[in-house]
Amino acid sequence: METLSRIRELYSAKQIQERIAELGAEITADYKNLDRPVVIGVMKGAIFFLADLARNIQCKDPLQIEFVRLSSYGNGKESSGVVHTPYLELPDIRHRHILVIEDIIDSGRTAKFFKEYLQDQFDPASLKLAAFLDKPTRRAVPFQPDYVGFTIEDYFVVGYGLDYAEKYRELPYLGEVLND
Numbered sequence: 001m002e003t004l005s006r007i008r009e010l011y012s013a014k015q016i017q018e019r020i021a022e023l024g025a026e027i028t029a030d031y032k033n034l035d036r037p038v039v040i041g042v043m044k045g046a047i048f049f050l051a052d053l054a055r056n057i058q059c060k061d062p063l064q065i066e067f068v069r070l071s072s073y074g075n076g077k078e079s080s081g082v083v084h085t086p087y088l089e090l091p092d093i094r095h096r097h098i099l100v101i102e103d104i105i106d107s108g109r110t111a112k113f114f115k116e117y118l119q120d121q122f123d124p125a126s127l128k129l130a131a132f133l134d135k136p137t138r139r140a141v142p143f144q145p146d147y148v149g150f151t152i153e154d155y156f157v158v159g160y161g162l163d164y165a166e167k168y169r170e171l172p173y174l175g176e177v178l179n180d
Contacts, residue, residue, distance in 0.1 A: 024056020045103030
């Protein structure tokens, strides 16, 4: 297996928390008066983003938080082009206001697949997606997230929930993987 030489910090823990507070305020403005909003985190990468963002969203009704597991990366550095759905079990959330929380929008395939799935299965009252990172130069299908933490260039990144072969998720910052 390839080893990582070093990781260059792109966004510090402080910068991430400041941006999440801003996103929380944006989402609060849109969701504060909606009935019973549902937040769906896409595991595993979005776990830290979801936790921090949910604490920054204020609504009249408590947030219902659910999780799914979707992937197009596997252990590689690039999307495989195939969306895998190892865990896609959700309760009845028909006609609810749904906010999907993603770690990164890269090719757009996973996000597009999941939004279409939710639309078809649950006919939501509203459906939006918040992404910690957006990498528009890698789009293979048309897709635009509704809320974006940071837009980045075509870097391979780790930290703050994002991994390389299940490593580095715990880093409190976001870093670019550099190989010599």
